[in-house]
Structures are given as C-alpha cells and as structure tokens.
Amino acid sequence: MVSSARTPGGMAVNSNGLKAMYTACLAALTACGPNPLPGIEDPELAPKFDIAASQLQALADCSSTYSLTKDVAQSNLSGVQGSWSCIYKLTVPSGAGALKFTTSGGTGDADLYVRYNLVPDGTLYDCRSMSGSNADQCSIPSPQAGTYYVRLYGYGAYSGASLTATYATVCSSSTIMDVSRSYLNVNAPQGMFSCGFMFTVPTGVNSVTFTTSGGTGNGDLYVRKLDWPRLDTYDCKSAGYSNNETCTLNYPTPGTYYIKLYGTSESSGAQLIATMDRPYTAPVLVRGQPYVGVSLAAGEQRRYEIDLPWGKSDLKFGVASGPNTGIGSVDYYVKFESVAGPQSYDCKGYNLGPASYCTMGWGKTGRYYLTLVARDRPVPDLTVSVNYTDYYN
Template sequence: MKQFHIKPFRKLPALFFVASIACCSPATLLAGQSESSILSNATLRAAHTDTDRVIVKYKNNTSMGKITSMSTAQLDALAQRSGMGLRHIRRMADGAQVLQLDKQQYGIRMADVVSTLRADADVEYAEADIKMYPLFVPNDSRYNEQWQYFETTGGLNLPLAWDTTQGSGVVVAVIDTGYVAHADLAANILPGYDMISDATTAQDGNARDADARDNGDWEPAGACYTGSPSSNSSWHGTHVAGTIAAVTHNSTGVAGVANKAKVLPVRVLGRCGGYMSDIADGIIWAAGGTVSGVPANPDPAKVLNLSLGGSGSCSITSQNAINAARNFGATVVVAAGNENINASDSNPANCNGVVTVAATNRNGGRAYYSNFGSVVDVAAPGGDVTSGSGNGILSTLNAGTTTAGADSYAFYQGTSMATPHVAGVAALLYSVKPTITPDEVESTLKTTARVFPATCSQCGSGIVNAAAAVSAAATVTPPPPGNVLIKGVPVSGLAAASGNALTYTLNVPAGATNLSFAISGGSGDADLYVRYGTAPTTSAYDCRPYLSGNNETCNISTVQAGTYHVMVRAYTAFSGVSLVANYVEAVPGAGFTKTGLSATSGSWLNYTLAVPTGMSSLKVNMSGGTGDADLYVRFGSAPTTSSYNCRPYLAGNVEACHFTNPTAGTWFISVRAYSSFSGVTLDAQAAQ
C-alpha cells in the first residue's frame, strides 16, 4: 500500500519537512519552570464584547439631543421602544449618552442592542462602550527569535491579532508523528489517538491505541528501502504543535500562534512514514467522524494540520476523508511540499477543499525548497536554515536522537513549518466567529493576505496576514432591527447564559396559514416564547411549550397579518440551538426582480422564492453591472460553493438557471461575489 513520508533532505515521494538538526543549534530549557500568573492583556481585551454599556448619540434637532440627564420617564420610553431595560450613566462631552443594560439583560448580544438603538429615527449613532487594554507582547524567553510572528517583511502580523483573540475554545488537530511531552506544550495538549495500524511503523510495541505519544521515528540504515540511510527521530509533530499552540506568556521558551487553543495529536506517521489509509482515518476521526474499532473523539477539531504528503494525483481515499472533515465543519490545512516542483503532483496538497500552503523565507520570497503552482492558496513563513539557523522556524522539540530525551527547542525549515502558522491563524478565525465555514476560512485567508515583498511566483494570494484575517472574520454585519427572521431560513448557533434571552421578530403577510416557530438541537435547556404584536415575557405570551431540552414548537392556528415576536430564553444555559419560522402564503409569490445589487469579494446575497404547485418553469437570470458575480440556485436549503442545483460559474455577471416543472416549495437563490461586483440585476420567475 502507498505510504506518505516525511524525511529530512531525501529524494523520497514526500519531503514535507526539511531540517538538519546538526545545523540548527537547539536550546534546552528546564521542564520545571512555572507558568506566569499574569493574565494577558489580550485575554482581557478579548472580553470587551461582554460590555454591558452602550453609547447613544441623539440627533441635535430632537428633544433627547439637548438633555444633560435622562429622567425615569425618558428611560422608560426608550426601554419600551427598544425592548431593553436601561440605566443612565452620564452625558459625554460631545452630547452622547452612556447607558447601561439592566443586569437581567446582560446576556443579550451587544450587536443586537446596538442594532435596535440604531433603528430609532432620533438616534444619530449607537455603539458598544467597549473596554481597551495595552497591546499584548508575550514574555516568552525566546520570543524575540520568532521573527515570523512580528517582522514586517517576512512575518504574519500576529501581535495585532492577539489583541483580539488567541484562539480560546478552538481545537486544532495535528495529524503527524504524535506528541512527545514538553513543558512548554503540556497545558495545551489533548489526549488524541495513535492511528498507526502497523506495529513496525509505530515502534511502540503495538498498533492502534489511545496513546498518541511520539516514540520516535528514527531509522537504521536500510530500514525503509534498499540503501536508505539511517536517521534520527524528527519529533516532527511536536515542532508543528509548538508553532500552533505553545504555552505563551509563561516566561519560558516560545510562543504559539493560537496559544489559547488546544492541540489534538493524531499519530499517523512513524518509522518510514505512514500509510494513506491510517492518515485518512485520522482525518475523519479528528473532525468528529466515526472510525471502526476506535472510540469516539471527545474533542472534535475545527482545524486539521497536515504537514505531510506523497506524490501523485489526489487519491479517492484522501479526497473522501477531506470531504468528510469539511462536512463536520473542519478546515483542512495542507503543506504544499518541499521538492521545488509544481504542487499539482503532491497529494493531498492537490485535493479539493483544502488550504494549500507554500513556504516563504525571512525576506518574504519563496523558500528555495517550496512547491508552487495553481493549487497553492496562500504562503506563510517556512524558514531557510541554509542562510543561518536563526532564519529557520523556532519551536518545541526533544533532544533524544532515538527515544525521547530532554525538552529542547530547534530551528526547522519546510512547508511543514509554514502550514501550522496558517492552521493557527485559522483557529483564531474560528475563535472570533465560531460559525465560520471552511470555505469562509479559506476565502478570508486569501482575501486578506498581504502582497509578497519578494519574488514568490505561484505561491497563492500572498503571505497570510493574521491581524487582517481576524479583523475580517470578527466584522459581523449588524442584524436587522429586532433580529428579523426570514421565512424558512434557520438561525443557528444560538447560545445564552441561564436567565438570559435572545429576541427575534417575523413579519407575516395577510392570508398566511400554518404559521410555526421551532427551536431544536444543541445542548442545555432553551424555552420558546411567541407573541403577536408585542414582545413576550415569562408571564405574557401566545405560545410557550415549556419543555425540557431544546426541541419546542409553536403552531399558530389563527394567523394574523403583522409582526410576531419571538423570545428564546435560557431556563439553563444553552448553546448550538437553531430557530426557524415558517408559514404558507395564501398566494405564493411567483417571482421577484432585484436591481442594483453589489457585494465585496467572497460575500453572499441570499433570497428565497416560494414556487407554487403546478408551475411548468422556473427561470432565474442575472445580468448587468461590473465585476464578477456567480449565481447559485438550490431547492430546500441555502446553496454553498459545493452544494447547489445550478451554478453556471461563468466569468462576468451574465448567468442563468432554468428549471422545467420545478418542485413546489422554497427555492434558495444566492449571488456570490467571485470578485467584488456592483449594479447587477437578478430576476426570478416561476410560470405555468
């Protein structure tokens, strides 16, 4: 069976880790040094979105714009309009008012609060009264040697990203040689699993087991093939893991890119590499899938790092495993390879749906060994120790040449070293936007990457810019006032602390029937409240199932035209809940026309059309404007870049999707910006 290998400086099918230990001057630190008790400023800064204060500036030509304080009556009037209890703190120098939410409503998302206040015609602006902190710089003793994080020319622009997030709450799987214990990593390592099915490859006396420790991948001469040289243990997975999530700000060693994330070590590589079948199982298990004979993964990863590979086209086995991981919502980040060839011949770097990473040197140009080509998405620092060990990538290692010895640190080079930088940044994106999709992660990394400062032909969109990527992911478009629900479109990922509530509205047209509201999924205990005309409370509502768990439905038999108000309240803390509202229109809409549409690269415009029974055709046409928009149509649920009934995928904005005898029900029609576009017209018509 075909094997993937990672070997230092050899002409083998895969050379995804290139390092000479002899040239790298590894350093050793004592394992007993304690972690600093200082709470990082970035951790504090990341909590600023939990503020319970808001700044509101009323227009000068309104009565509220002239007041110096707010009376109880004025606060009551504002509370009635906004649906929130508020307390006046003070008037600012520019005339804006500082208000504080009642403690009972502290859990309401500040974005929702601000959105509601902005909808008031008397309000000039409203924004969260966030907290600010000094910029975070790690105190790790060798941080100054990690040029790839902070240097302007070849670095990732990480310090600014850390002031927003350090990856808390995210799991990153390192699918590699496993993990050797290291004091500068231990706090961020999860148990993981050893997926190596061959005892000789594993070198641990058995095959698959729950022990993901790296027992060393040293090789005697001739062990891998006739004439193969001997080699020391690489501790490759430990070096990769340190780049992703070394314990940071502990006055010891190095810093990690996503240093508040957790690493899930999945051992698939041992002596002479590893089998593709084991790697595929490791990918699926890491993302939360089921592997026969292996216990369920209690810590599914949102990011998978594969600093490995072999030659040839993408195998069916590899692609199927990657598809499974993506279906679980995981982003797969893969090394482009180190043969200085086109990565189109590197598997799994050439598979669909992965983020393929090339390596750059300290000057920001392509590292001499890095693969390249159209399959490469982005680049990141991989180092070049031939120009001096300090120009490599410093990370955690072990001093043992065969079995494990003392903790150490070493400079390595390779696309294996570039890849965990990108995986770490991907973890930062999931931390600020837990609902982000793998496609959105890739798009964000590519659209925010910075221009290469030196020659790097066919190295993707640019060098990953951590701060810009995090900023883009964290920028959420404010929801409509009152969080307006769209018929048949679920709102997912809802969460609230005990006693707190989320609020929504639904506008129902005249003649509608079979109105329903439903919550489902997730964990904890959420309660559904529905009321017509005004917001429900715990004692005033039209419907409240009041069941244990999160599966509740309100069916409204007598439907009124107008606004229905929905509250999802936490009886106990809940997360991962979905909310959907639906109704049947008396005369389903036969079509619509939208003009003047515009969107920035990678973003979506989404619409729905209720197609009546008995229609002979559905025609969706897009035309006009500038840029490049792509049309997607799907029945029953919103399309994605990989799931649709029709996607012409042409250059420009002239695209059409025509269906004969379309299925009655809700059709989802979306326009995605392949590149930024404006002035586009979208027409959708169902006809008999």
C-alpha cells in the first residue's frame, strides 16, 4: 500500500512523490552554495585557528617539569604537531618588574603559553603568543611574586627552539652628577624606576634644569630634594610621551637633589644631563687669558671665579709677581663651590717669587673661587691665571 500526503497547496501526493520532491529541493539548495539567502556573507577565517583549546592530550605530550633561570635559555626544544612541551617554571621575586618570556630560533611553529601558579593549557592561561613561527613573546609588566609556568604547544612540528625568561629588578646603585656632563644609557623597565642620580645645587643659582633625550621608549623624569622621588612624591616631574623630558627648578634652595626615570613604557638608552644658570659675582677666569697688572691695597681681598667644564684635569691656579711686586706680600686661597678665604679653602698658596701655583689635580666639574689677600702693604703688578688639561674632549 502506498501512503499519500497533501502538499500546502492541497494537492495529494504519494510517499514516492514526496521523496522525489525533497530530493529536488536538496539539489537546488546545494547548487546555491552554503548561504543561499542574499545579504549573508561567510565569516573570514582567523589568521591562525586556535587548535590548542580543542585538543585532547596527545601521546607525545611531556609531563616533566624543569626550572628556568633568569636570562638563561632552554635550548633545542622540539615537539610534534598537536603536542604540549615539558613544563617550565620560573620563580619571580618580590619587587620584580617587566617579566618577559621569549621563544626564538629553530624551525616550525611552537606557540607560547604562560600562567601564574598553575600549568597553562589551551583555555587557561595568563598570556599566550601565537605567531606563525617559533618567534613568540609573552610580557607581563607588573608580575606577582611567585611561580610562573610555561609551556609550548606544537601548532606545527617544531625543533631547535629556545625559551628564555627575564625580568627587571630594582636598581639600588646611584651616581653623583657633575654639572653639564652627559650620563648615557639610563634604563627604566616598564613600571619601575631607573638607577638613581644625585646632584648638588650650590647657593646663588637662578635655575637648575634636568634633561633626558635619546634612546627608545618612554621614561618620565622625577626630581626630589633630600630623598629619592616616588610616583606620588617629587619636586619636579616631566611626563611626556618619549625619552625627551625636561624638569626645571627656578631659584632652587641649595642642597642635594635626587633624580630617577620611571618607565611608563620600557625605556632604554636615555641620556641625562644637569645644567645650571647662576650669575658670576666676580671676574671670570679663562684658560689662556690671564689678568695682568693686578694691584691690591694693603689688606684688600680680590676674588675670581671659574666654572670648570666636565672632563678636565690638572687644574692649576697661578699668581706671578711683576718686577715691582714685593716677595711674600700676597696669600691666595682656592675653594670648590664656595667663597675661599683664610679660614675656608681647599688649596692655599703664597706669592714667593716670579710664579706660584695652587694645583687641584682632581678637577671636579663646577665652580671654583680664587681669593687674593694682600697682607700689610699695597701689592702692584700681579698676574693671575688658570690652566687645566683636556682629559676628555
């Protein structure tokens, strides 16, 4: 017996007819492609399909665990397609920053997975990198103290790959700055301060300016008097968008200022320099341009000043007698960064003949003061000079 049915239009058809009709409809749909309705487009495929999240454990998976050492590569890593590598772990200390795991070298395509405190897999991870080769990187700017676990997944077969872990630690070293000297290769990891610099501001300064330039990244400049700056405590801050930053303190109080860069993004290779604007209050000494015919009344004091540039040595102040100058009639005193006199000096000399010198071989960068003191009678016809060696040009 052949059963019959009725179409929506009311026409009766038997079961054989129905089967034929559905077969024809299916053929029509197939001819129209996967999306027969107008206005619907196929979604574009992702650049790389996430197969790790859908894979069951492969026979080639490695379950062994190995410890990573900071900046020491695990090399010659290999695996088959669809397999997980051995487990690698790194202990990160408190206060560390800019944690980074990197794979490189070899052939094939291994993807990188990282997780804090637990072994990562295809769906549970804190960071992953899925390039089309073995060159992958996972960065964690502000890591927690503790253990991070790392695994490679073979998106394709791979061999000869290397895995390296690194992180930044707080720099505790500090450098005493000279005025107008450039300090190179100042680095500030992301989320951390650089090593420290200290700069002493003397009295009588109109302004002091700290400037950074060059390198890569974005290091913000922080300056504070008497102690190291913090993100919330500083006297001057410059927060631009590169390593080109400037902090100026107008009429600063004398004392020591502390300077650091903060890595808003990882900053490296910056240059730091401090300059000052302060007026001369006495005649300026210039190398190769002596003052001649200098005369002092009895008991008079005469002062000279010089700002010694960076990179000089064998600094020497000279006082020479003329034909009419009495022997032993003038004393002179030199002091670094403050006015010299009989009770305060770094070097002392006497006018004992045709020429007398006060030598300060260390040549620290900054201002020097020379004071001449006539004893008990007028002193005519002196020559006052300064000389130094260009240790660094």
